Amino acid sequence: MIKLSGVIITYNEERNIEKCLKSLTSVVDEIVVVDSFSTDNTKAICEKFNIKFVEQEFLGYIEQKNFALKQASHDYIVSLDGDEALSRELQESIIKLKSNWTVDGYYCNRFNNFCGQWIKHSHWYPDRKLRVFNRQKAKWKGINPHDRVVMNSFNIKTNRLKGDILHWSYQTYSEYNLKIEHFSSISAKSYHDLGRKAPIWRILLNPTWAFFRSYFLKLGFLDGLNGLIICIQTANITFLKYIKLRELYRNKT
Template sequence: MLKLSGVIITFNEERNIKKCLQSLVNVVDEIVVVDSFSTDQTKAICLEYDVKFIEQQFLGYIEQKNFALDQATYDHVVSLDGDEALSERLQQSIIDVKTHWQYDGYYANRFNNFCGQWIKYSDWYPNKKLRVFDKTKAEWKGINPHDRVQLHRPKAKIGHLKGDILHWTYQTYAEMDKKTEYFSTIAAKAYFDKGKTAPFWKLFWNPFWAFFKAYILRLGFLDGKNGYRICYQTGKITFLKYDKLRKLYIEKA
């Protein structure tokens, strides 16, 4: 049976980290937590468990997660954020796969909780994530803050695990608004650094399409008031991202 490392990055996750750790203790053979010097009780909670706790100044989402992978003892990993946990079904799926690992990595669906409601539609479910993989064959890539695991081989073999990654997102609309401002700023800076452009039409078409796709095509309206709020915010963060990108180019001119 192969051995697994559970790898987590954290910053001020006292609200959720215990659920994350408890979902891993009977599944993996070590837990590595890379923390960005949390100012709440995250460290104290983590040290209640048998974890390798490493403090590292935040490098960026992608860079921090790749740093965390490097700290894992074993090549096969389960990678989670501090506000995520494995459902009981997914825990069993991962335990089973330890005895007959067949692929370079495995997807699982992510099930998101927003303001106390599990969101079943819009772009939020099934929110497929590659989180169980051989770290010698993969790395975190993407454009901050939209990170993703990318396998090195174009024709890598990927399996799918039963069960969900449970994700606790925002408890209030105000919290979501604050994060929308924060993430749109990071995304605009990442786009700017990569030379992506922001023509004027993108300020209107891209947010409209993001909302329409999530609310109508992905049936976000079936999640009621919270579904509308999520889809509205999807359009808003798209607008803010391109608006801030345009301003960066104006400042540079």
């Protein structure tokens, strides 16, 4: 029977971290929390649980999560963010894996809660994530802030688990606006570091396509007003990313 490590990164997650930890306690053999020196009650809440708590200055989303993987005692990982938790069905699916691990990594659907509403359409569901995996065969990659687990080779086998990762994303529209401003700046900087450009046609076309795909092709309109807001902001963050990228190149000259 394999042993599992639950691995979480946190910063000011007092609102959600207890739900996250409770969902893992009966599933994994250890829990590792890597915290970026939270200024709220995150640390105090974590200390109520039998966990390994590590404080580390934030290195970047991808870098911080790879650092956290190294703190685990076991190679088999269940990775969550501090605002996520395992559904009961997913807990049961992962427990069964401990005596029947057959592939190298497992995908789960992520179910996102936005301003009190569980979002069932657009690009928010099923929001497929590879979060249960052998760390010897995978690592966190991507372009900050859009991190993802990537298997190390093409002949790796994966499967899908029943159940959802429950994600409490944003409680208010104001909070969502602030995050979009923050994430678009990180994305623009990452694109700039990679040498990507921001021609006018991208600034015009990419946000338009992002809205059309999410609202119509991915049926975002079925989630009502919040579905519309999400799809508009999906276009907005794409627009902001490219105009900020263009600004970075202009300021460089």
